[in-house]
Amino acid sequence: MRCTCHLADEAATLAFGARLAQELKPGMTFYLEGDLGAGKTTLVRGLLRALGHVGRVKSPTYTLVESYSVPGFEVFHFDLYRMHDPREWLDAGFRDVSDGLAVSLIEWPEKAAGWLPPPDVIVHLRINDDGRDVECEARSPCGAHYLETCCTLC
Numbered sequence: 551m552r553c554t555c556h557l558a559d560e561a562a563t564l565a566f567g568a569r570l571a572q573e574l575k576p577g578m579t580f581y582l583e584g585d586l587g588a589g590k591t592t593l594v595r596g597l598l599r600a601l602g603h604v605g606r607v608k609s610p611t612y613t614l615v616e617s618y619s620v621p622g623f624e625v626f627h628f629d630l631y632r633m634h635d636p637r638e639w640l641d642a643g644f645r646d647v648s649d650g651l652a653v654s655l656i657e658w659p660e661k662a663a664g665w666l667p668p669p670d671v672i673v674h675l676r677i678n679d680d681g682r683d684v685e686c687e688a689r690s691p692c693g694a695h696y697l698e699t700c701c702t703l704c
C-alpha cells in the first residue's frame with residue numbers, strides 16, 4: 551500500500567500532517583525521510599496540532615527527542631540527524647520506545663539503521679520547484695490498514 555500527494559506550500563504540509571493524525575494508533579512507528587528542509591518537522595507540527603497540542607513543536611535536532619502527551623497516548627518525535635553512531639540509540643535509552651503505547655515519529659532514521667523499531671509507515675518528502683511531494687508506504691499490516699483509511703483523498 552502506497553499513496554502520494556503534492557504539497558504546494560507549508561499549509562499543505564501541515565494539513566497532510568493533520569490528516570495523518572486521524573487514524574493514529576498507539577504503538578505505531580513512522581520513519582520520516584527526506585533531505586534537510588524537506589518538511590518533516592512541519593508535517594509533525596500539523597499532526598500534533600490536530601491531536602490537540604497547543605504549544606510549540608520544536609525541532610529535536612539537538613535533544614534527539616521531544617515528547618508530547620495527547621489524549622490516549624504519548625508521541626515521541628525524534629530527529630537523529632546529529633547521531634554519529636547508531637549505537638547512540640541504545641546509549642540514549644530509546645530501546646524500549648516501541649512498547650506499544652506510544653507513537654514514534656523518527657526523522658533521519660537512516661542514522662540508527664538496524665537499531666530502530668521497524669516502521670509501520672515510511673513517509674518520504676521530496677523538494678521540488680513547486681513545493682513538496684510526499685509518498686507514504688506501508689511496511690506492516692497495521693500500516694497498510696492505516697493508509698487505506700487516511701490516504702483515500704490522495
Ligand SMILES: Nc1ncnc2c1ncn2[C@@H]1O[C@H](COP(=O)(O)OP(=O)(O)OP(=O)(O)O)[C@@H](O)[C@H]1O
Nearest residue numbers: 557558559560563586587588589590591592681682
Ligand atoms: N509543501 C511545502 N512547500 C514549500 N515549503 C515548505 C513546504 N512544507 C514545508 N515547507 C518549508 O520548508 C522549510 C523546512 O521545513 P522543516 O523544518 O519541516 O524541514 P525538515 O525536513 O524537518 O528539515 P531537517 O531535516 O533540517 O529537520 C520550512 O521553512 C517550511 O515552512
Ligand SMILES: [Mg+2]
Nearest residue numbers: 590591609657
Ligand atoms: Mg526537522
